[in-house]
Amino acid sequence: MTAPVAFSSAWHIISISLVFLLGLAVARYIGVRIGEKGWRPIFLYLYHTFWCLVFFWYSNVNGADSFAYYYAGLDGEGQFRLGTDFVILIVEFLVNFFNLSYLGVFLVFNIIGSIGYILFDGALRFASYGSYRWLRILTSLIILLPSVSFWSSAISKDAISFLAISAALWAAIDFHKRIKLLFIAIFMMLLVRPHMAGLLVMSVSVAMFFDRSTSALSRLFLSAVFVAGAAVLVPFALDYAGVKGGANIESVTEFIEKRQSYTRGAASIDIANMSLVEKLFTYAFRPAMIEARNLFEFAASIDNIILLFLFSSGLFLSFKTSLGLIYGNKAFIFFYAASSWFILSLTTANLGIALRQKWMFVPFIIYLSVAYLNARQVNERTKN
Numbered sequence: 001m002t003a004p005v006a007f008s009s010a011w012h013i014i015s016i017s018l019v020f021l022l023g024l025a026v027a028r029y030i031g032v033r034i035g036e037k038g039w040r041p042i043f044l045y046l047y048h049t050f051w052c053l054v055f056f057w058y059s060n061v062n063g064a065d066s067f068a069y070y071y072a073g074l075d076g077e078g079q080f081r082l083g084t085d086f087v088i089l090i091v092e093f094l095v096n097f098f099n100l101s102y103l104g105v106f107l108v109f110n111i112i113g114s115i116g117y118i119l120f121d122g123a124l125r126f127a128s129y130g131s132y133r134w135l136r137i138l139t140s141l142i143i144l145l146p147s148v149s150f151w152s153s154a155i156s157k158d159a160i161s162f163l164a165i166s167a168a169l170w171a172a173i174d175f176h177k178r179i180k181l182l183f184i185a186i187f188m189m190l191l192v193r194p195h196m197a198g199l200l201v202m203s204v205s206v207a208m209f210f211d212r213s214t215s216a217l218s219r220l221f222l223s224a225v226f227v228a229g230a231a232v233l234v235p236f237a238l239d240y241a242g243v244k245g246g247a248n249i250e251s252v253t254e255f256i257e258k259r260q261s262y263t264r265g266a267a268s269i270d271i272a273n274m275s276l277v278e279k280l281f282t283y284a285f286r287p288a289m290i291e292a293r294n295l296f297e298f299a300a301s302i303d304n305i306i307l308l309f310l311f312s313s314g315l316f317l318s319f320k321t322s323l324g325l326i327y328g329n330k331a332f333i334f335f336y337a338a339s340s341w342f343i344l345s346l347t348t349a350n351l352g353i354a355l356r357q358k359w360m361f362v363p364f365i366i367y368l369s370v371a372y373l374n375a376r377q378v379n380e381r382t383k384n
Helices: 010-033 040-062 065-074 084-098 102-127 133-143 146-153 157-172 175-192 194-210 216-241 249-263 276-285 295-318 330-347 351-360 362-383
Strands: none
Touching: 010 040, 010 102, 040 065, 040 102, 040 146, 065 084, 065 102, 084 102, 084 157, 084 175, 102 133, 102 146, 102 157, 102 362, 133 295, 133 362, 146 157, 146 295, 146 351, 157 175, 157 194, 157 330, 157 351, 157 362, 175 194, 194 330, 276 295, 276 330, 276 351, 295 362, 330 351, 330 362, 351 362
């Protein structure tokens, strides 16, 4: 498939500039809404845009799913269906209604991913508030990891799913004030990855059940509402994902085996035949530096070193330190991160796919790890 040109008319150049400026305005607005004043949101948008351009170049050199989305949109193949079809529908609208070029559409999805990027940064800044300088530096370093921006900057489902996850994480810090944002996050995830939306709904039901600040009557009502939603969404998500025969053990097992056979590839580490612990570790923290075969995998391995340090530190401190209510709904964050990690590790055997799909739960793990590190420091200060 031939790579589409970045632009081919004067309007394409003008529209690219307008989309870029729109992104600046959106970044500024989101920053103000979440309390990030100054130029930080603008910097984050520009940094995210840099990786968008890197992905744009990468897609032209090596090929990418973005080609398929763009050409399908040009051909008018978009339909109002969930998943891939919804992304194609967005591309079709942008191309036909606004006459955007390939780069112009790329930059629109970059705005979507940038909003999630700014929300994720806001969540980490909240988790590290009042901490020692080294933790604030580490938090900023995490935000600048290439993987955080790279996968959410292209024409893909990943930009929308990353926004949904970041919005859900920001909402989890204060459910009572941000419950509407949580609904929006679940809806956005439903549009592109219904099975993950089902996990979000189930996580909310668990969180409401264990939330001590909610009255017994409200807890009962909200739990019933979200459990009912899960009862509808989860079977639908399983059917969407390809599980035949309903949500029974045999059909789910058959689906996992089928998914693993589809995603094996000679160019990636095959994790299908590993033990569960090995799958979980490989999915989140590989490739290691000694396994890197090119610059792209080397950059990913550096990311993984930092992620492994954070996870190990957070896991160790979780046995010695408790998180206060100020850090948000820990039950929701933990249940979603654990269930997503478990399910995705079982159903994906291609490490190349894992590199981008793990960002549907890794932000939650990073947030918890930073929160535990900060809580530990606060406890030490209190004792002194």
